[in-house]
Amino acid sequence: MRHFPARTLAAVAGSAIAFTFVAGNAFAGATIKGKAIFDGQPPERRTIQMVADPACAKINPNGRLGEVMMINDDGGIQNVFVYIKDGLGDATFEKPVEPAVFNQKGCMFTPRVMGVRVGQTLEIHNADPTLHNVHSLPKRSRQFNSAMPLQNQVIKKRFTSPEIMVRIKCDVHPWMGAYIGVMSHPFFAVSGADGSFEINDVPPGTYTVAAWHERLGTREGTVTVSADSSADINFTFEPVAGK
Amino acid sequence: MIAETDTSRRNRRIIHRTALTTAAFALLLIAIGGLVTSRDAGLSVPDWPLAYGQLNPPHWWQIENVRTEHGHRIVAFCVACLTAWLGWIIYHKEPRPWVRRLGAAAAALVLLQALLGGLRVLALSLDLAMIHGWLGQMYFATLAALATVTSPLWMESESAAGFELGKRSAGLTGLLSLFVVFQLVLGIIIRHLGGDARPLLSNPVFHLHVALALSICWLALETRSEVLASTAPTPLRSRANVLLALLLLQMALGLASLAVTEYMVYDRQATFLESWLPTAHVATGAAMLGVSISLCLYAWQGQKKARADIGRTPVKAS
């Protein structure tokens, strides 16, 4: 956990706390970890210009690097959503009491990719001195589009059905986009700046693990973990034409 | 035909000028509505009829997408008031029952259109957005018809023997108006699907759009030669020319829009050309609908007159 990015930590911690494995047996959790790797020449990150809103341009006078393709020199891909897709059976998991936090800061959504649990409170903050609208486009939950005109305003939302992934947009600032994975269990993570991820406290078993990236698509793999151990799984993404 | 008094002539002039003004502002409103779609700004103000809980949201003039959507609402409010005024003076000053009905239809349409726009925002519905875009065009067509049938030229044709626009012109302009209406449906679908409709070059809806454009081209050319070969008065002959000019402009704008938006990136502010070329394409489409409807009304009136004349002509035994 030494160099683990704070963003990933927040996503995992927020949801991994306070769940119980309903099957009843206390278990020693295992860890699934690995890396999302880009197999190719990392593309240039596009610069977003924010002149369409003077308040945003004031915060980012030279624009700001886009967060769609964040690939480091070693090919590690940030913002890949990794989750257990299959293998948990009918187990149900208590939903966390803590809210998940989603912010609008510097006229960007942060984080760009995150996970929440079904029914978990999603706290949406506006740290900016301008107005935003938070517009969710789920296919399985009810869409919402909420006005957030005030700095430091906080609103609360919930998603009612699991979904990979729910797109969030701001129609005031078309460059603002984010994706939220709505999960029925706590076993998910978002890759950090070096492409690494870690899913903790996983019950022993064999799982299908999926890794999703907004442009590069989805990869799947199988992994088996026993109690108190850790297993590695890496996901390789090839460049997508025109992206 | 009762001779027109000075009062009725003055009333008619007021009605016609109001109808023309309303139609011009409605065209502007359609253009701003098109801009809302081009910039994907329709949901940038999440509430309705208030905007961010206020009459005018903070800094709305400075933020491009909010300015676009809120500006659309402000202009829409003004146009709705203008239409209500038009409806009112038509109700009080227009003697022809069918024109009064048309005036009531315009007022009803603008009200329905406003509610639909609000509902589209509140229900986050893309389907309603498309219907809103299309109904706006139908509302404009109604205003174009009102401006036509209240004009001095129309009164002249009504009181005289009617204008002869050529035998085929009624059919041609009727088909033309119908095709333009359907073409608008296709355009609206393509625009509202945005990135999901692209690449357009391999989208069947776009292929149909092009095929219909070519058919409209043929109809406009035929209409023009039919009208120019007839004894139609100069304003109608130039209207047939305007139709063709608009069509050429429309095809150029369509091609330019295709070139600019085919591979556009969506997660950024739309550029000047990405915003304005498709918007001009929408507005020119509306203008074409207006001119087609106007010509169609004259052509049908001419045909009705011609039929009535044939009915009156005694059949001679040869």
Ligand SMILES: [Cu+2]
């Ligand atoms: Cu925003």
